[in-house]
Amino acid sequence: MKTILVTGATGFLGSSLAAGFLARGDRVIALSRNDSDGLRTQTAVLEAACGFDIELSLLNLEVVESIDSILHGVDEVWNCAADMSYSMSKLQQSIEQNVEAAARLYVWFNDHSPKGSRFYHVSTAYTAGMEGGHVSEELHPKPELINAYQVSKWTAEERLVKESKDRRVGLTLFRPSIVIGHQKTGWSSGKKFGYYMFLSSMLKLAAEGIKKVRIDLDGSQRPNLIPIDEVVSAALLLSDRPAPSSRVEILNCVQSTNLSIAEHLAIVAEEFDLDVSCGKPESEIDR
Numbered sequence: 001m002k003t004i005l006v007t008g009a010t011g012f013l014g015s016s017l018a019a020g021f022l023a024r025g026d027r028v029i030a031l032s033r034n035d036s037d038g039l040r041t042q043t044a045v046l047e048a049a050c051g052f053d054i055e056l057s058l059l060n061l062e063v064v065e066s067i068d069s070i071l072h073g074v075d076e077v078w079n080c081a082a083d084m085s086y087s088m089s090k091l092q093q094s095i096e097q098n099v100e101a102a103a104r105l106y107v108w109f110n111d112h113s114p115k116g117s118r119f120y121h122v123s124t125a126y127t128a129g130m131e132g133g134h135v136s137e138e139l140h141p142k143p144e145l146i147n148a149y150q151v152s153k154w155t156a157e158e159r160l161v162k163e164s165k166d167r168r169v170g171l172t173l174f175r176p177s178i179v180i181g182h183q184k185t186g187w188s189s190g191k192k193f194g195y196y197m198f199l200s201s202m203l204k205l206a207a208e209g210i211k212k213v214r215i216d217l218d219g220s221q222r223p224n225l226i227p228i229d230e231v232v233s234a235a236l237l238l239s240d241r242p243a244p245s246s247r248v249e250i251l252n253c254v255q256s257t258n259l260s261i262a263e264h265l266a267i268v269a270e271e272f273d274l275d276v277s278c279g280k281p282e283s284e285i286d287r
Contacts (some may be wrong), residue, residue, distance in 0.1 A: 052189025
């Protein structure tokens with residue numbers, strides 16, 4: 001049984017990972033701000049377990065608000081906490097959470113946990129930019145970054161690799177692409193973020209009685225969406241393997257086959273009774 005520190009355990013990925021580790025029999029310490037009684041974290045982890053259709057006991061879950069007294073017993077860290085802001089006007093707060101806080105936690109873990117062997121930092125495949133195609137598992141010096149989330153995640157990768165030099169604890173940059181709900185149960189966090197922002201906007205149009213809309217996108221493109229259960233399965237395999245030989249490793253976590261944008265829109269059209277297609281804007285609604 002491992003003792004694993006998970007940050008961001010009230011979020012979509014963090015709660016799912018915590019549930020997966022607990023179901024495997026590990027002890028999970030959830031670092032959660034503003035949750036003194038642990039109820040918010042416990043609820044999120046139980047909801048994730050329900051979404052994965054697994055029964056779960058919380059006996060091995062401990063919720064803490066400070067790392068000061070617990071890292072000496074931790075085997076590995078999964079840093080899932082992140083500011084998810086897209087707006088560049090919020091870049092400063094994204095840098096503080098996604099870069100500075102991550103770096104502080106890594107250094108603290110290295111210095112205060114003699115058992116600690118690996119620090120897993122959840123990044124994004126889009127630190128490589130928006131060009132598409134093959135994405136190599138390495139740092140990308142000059143990617144095309146379009147929002148605060150991507151900028152801060154890219155900066156965090158650079159910072160953490162720099163911090164890892166001459167440190168004992170190994171570093172893994174774990175890069176999921178666009179994470180969506182469970183492929184069998186359909187469960188997701190319910191938050192309107194990422195792909196679900198798009199679905200929410202389509203649902204709102206349908207609810208307003210809009211019958212036709214054209215979206216200025218290339219229908220042949222295939223956004224890389226990966227179900228949450230595949231991300232968790234990959235994370236559990238990484239955690240369960242023998243110690244990797246590489247001190248620093250960068251691993252993409254992506255789906256090999258994806259629907260095209262046109263195929264997504266066809267499903268939306270059928271489910272929402274909405275004539276939605278790709279093309280240049282024609283109406284005010286389109287624009």
